[in-house]
Amino acid sequence: MELIYLLFILVLSVFLGFALISRVPPLLHTPLMSEANAICGIIIVGALIAAGAEANSTLTIILGTSAVALATFNVVGGYLVTERMLKMFKKKDTTK
């Protein structure tokens, strides 16, 4: 039963994504992509649960900790690099 709710969420989110992203101008496509990388780091939510669960083997500790590190890398790296890029987009009036 739960599966159908999850699919519901999936379908509506895809529509939302198409609606939002088709309005982003080509000017900002590179920052858009790094922003997508950053929010893709949301996998950190799953990684936290994996790393923080009761450690039942060395393997899960390694996998969990690596997952947290990789996801954090995406979140921190993604948002910072997006911010760096967006800061550069200026209109003439504001620069002079």
Added chain:
Amino acid sequence: MNIEFLANFVYIISSILFAFGLKFLGSPTSARKGNLLSATGMLLAVLATLASGHMISFQWILIGVIIGATLGALVAFKAAMTQMPEMIALLHGCGALASVFVDWTAYHVHGASDLTNSITLYLSIVIGGLTVTGSAIAWGKLSEKLPGKAILFAGQRLLNLGLIAGILILGVMFILNPARYDLFLIILGLSLAFGIFLVIPIGGADMPVVISVLNSYSGVVACTTGFVIHNTLLIVVGALVGANGIILSIIMCKAMNRSIFNVIFGAFGAVVKKSASGEKKEAKGISVEDAFLILENAKSVVIIPGYGLAVAQAQHAVRELGEFLEKNGCDVKYAIHPVAGRMPGHMNVLLAEANISYDQLMEMDAINPLMENTDVAIIIGANDVVNPAARHDKSSPIYGMPIINADKAKTVFVLKRSMATGFAGIENELFYYDNTRMIFGDAKQTVQALVAEFKSGQH
């Protein structure tokens, strides 16, 4: 009302913030606010998860966060704007690898409880696996640690078919009998191998499509992982990122007049035949001094950048030239083809870095009607995207591809190292047109020489 419910409630807020973050990216004036909103959503999601009581020990989490945050900040601040494509490829790969590890942990601890679970687990490790290695290869190509050209070898198709067949057959076996840990590992291994062979035959100018497709995959993996661990936030975000990658892939393919299937499975090199044009025409060169005299009298100039601009790191010199032209009463615009560079929007970021106002950056469709009234078009490191053969030569491999009509300008300057062909390996007839003048040499040095002429002319 329990803590689990509260955590899910916060997830909803996070989703809203992510959506608004993307919405605000619709304009350069609101984009930074969007980024901040999105980051806030991420922070809330992390805090809600930490508070949800699923975790028993925090020491490993702390270690992981410290390592990831340090490396992430380091790379984000150190990467040059010319390195953005490889940085993005690296992030795709890391996101996918994290997803694969989460899937693996879930499988290791809980196994696959039912049919849905084993199917989503299977899809997740296949797409995740090929995204990890595919992104690694893309990163290697973009950072020039691997040869950027398409790598082709005999039996490549057969090998790929074998890998696909293996992944499918073992997949069915695994879904029917999810307790087989050995199958899980073999499928993961095959998927990793498949990712390598999927990307190595794709070269140079097709990289914008590869990056967009991998972007889509990294979203899909987050989504399937969401199904594996029953997390709604992962599904929402994965769908958003997946849609993002699909839209960008479609835009890139349209700009090259090719289908996604053709880019990924049909190596471009195979199509190219040396178009032996009858008489060998002579391209006309021009000295920097003479070019300066023409530019000095120009009322409108359109600069068309391509990947060569990024290679020569000429963006700052170009901005200087543009400023001198404007001081001279000339109207300066920059025409940007959607596939110029190695990733969507690559040229915009480089020119923005050089402090060029974004309202001077024009899209292809906006600039083309203006080309006929342009005095000088300066092509810097672009080739195929200005080849007029795309408009009329049905035998050309790039026939039908939308191009920037540089040839319509009164005078065309082409800054180029040599007469070598572009990525597609085709002769550019524009170079032989009567209104075209070649300025050979390193793009940056040529532009700097032009700037020097303007400087000395002021006295």
